[in-house]
Amino acid sequence: MTAVAxxxxxxxxxxxxVYDEMGQRIMKKTYNSSHHLIQNIQLTPISSSLIYGTGE
Structure with a gap:
């Protein structure tokens, strides 16, 4: 995991x-100014397609 604060x-x-055991980035979590999770983006390493989700 790598984080920016x-x-x-x-x-x-x-x-x-978030990275997998092969070192490929598999997830990005974005937070708003109130420190709440607002977006989850998952990248599947095999297909390189994005899956968008909310932090709810």
């Missing part, structure tokens, strides 16, 4: 990326 303690997340 607004602060050094990583309490205010902006985005985080």
């Amino acid at each position: 607004r602060d050094a303690a990583f309490t205010e997340m902006v985005v985080e990326y």
Whole structure:
């Protein structure tokens, strides 16, 4: 996992990326300014197609 945050303690997340065991990016999670998950984007490594979802 790799994450980007607004602060050094990583309490205010902006985005985080999740990787599989082969090192390919498989998910991106985006957060709003209230630190709520607003978007989940999953990338399937085999087909390279995107699947969009909300953070609800």
